[in-house]
Amino acid sequence: MTYRPDEIDRRILYYLGGNARDTSAPMIAEEVDVTPATVRNRITQLEEHGLIRGYHADIDYESLNGKVTTQFTCTAPVSKRSALANEALSTPGVIHVRELLAGKENLEITAVGEDTTDVNRIAQQLSAAGLTIDREGIVLDETFQPYHGFAPEEDRAPSAVTDFQTVVGGGEVVEFTVSESAEIARLTLNEANEQGLLPDEVLVVGVERDGDHITPNGDTRIKPGDLVSVFSPEALPEPLVTAFDSEPRPSNERL
Structure with a gap:
């Protein structure tokens, strides 16, 4: 049966989306006005139904011995997009792949290389897999914030x-x-x-x-x-x- 998130679920997702590591169940409970046990149970349900797919560390790779984070914008044949996305993810150095619903520039791939030579190696492997690399750029910084639509009413834009x-x-x-x-x-x-x-x-x-x-x-x-x-x-x-x-x-x- 499809799980339909309610307002409490959305508020929990909002606070987790801001900083899951430093946000505890009691902290969320105080904001949402429910018990910590309710928050824990709701988080378990959201995980079991695939609405929370995981928790990922925000790593500064550049500070780790000068590694280079690069964003590749690629085009894959629509019929092979998912298969090529999985193949790209298996390429050493690739840490994130996003599929886009588009005919061109429909894959965004983030990779970490030891140096520019290693980044070139990743680019060559992606091309050899059948991807057309449309754009390539070094990632300077990345910032995340929770989805404002799940925020408390008074905090929404x-x-x-x-x-x-x-x-x-x-x-x-x-x-x-x-x-x-x-x-x-x-x-x-x-x-x-x-x-x-x-x-x-x-x-x-x-x-x-x-x-x-x-x-x-x-x-x-x-x-x-x-x-x-x-x-x-x-x-x-x-x-x-x-x-x-x-x-x-x-x-x-x-x-």
Whole structure:
């Protein structure tokens, strides 16, 4: 059965994401207002369901006898991306591989070499495995922070909708529930704009689907039943109302 994290789980993940080593269960319990035993049990559940995949040390390799940390941005054939990612990870010196959902530059590989000669050896092995190295650069520093969406409400950054107040100084955010027969249903936002259903002066700022909040972009496909938040600097254009085939209602966020 799929494990669905609740607000307590998200807060635990926030504090662990900041500094897992120096964050104890009692410390998290005090922040979340639960018992330390509850925190320990929740962490165990998150680990068992694969939501916490591991804890990794942040190592300064440069300070260890002058080792060189290098970031390779590579392209792998999409059909072989996962296989080549695993092969790259088996290359001596490679410490991290990230797969990206893209046709080009779809693998990011971090490697540690004894010196520049060793870094060249790693690059040659990656190329021999079938990867095209698009970019290569020495890593100077790396900084991590927890995901702000899991933070306590008072510590979260302002939402994109709220930020519009400083950008445009007026306007209104309204919500539409997409009907089955709506013209915009099953179109991406780019397609809707090209067909004149989304005028240039309006902006889709949020999509809620099955209880999940989606940050929209041009490739976001609108589906029947979606709750779509739209910002308009002036009166709602008639084509917009027609496109959603539902009556707009003011959002809780007004600008």
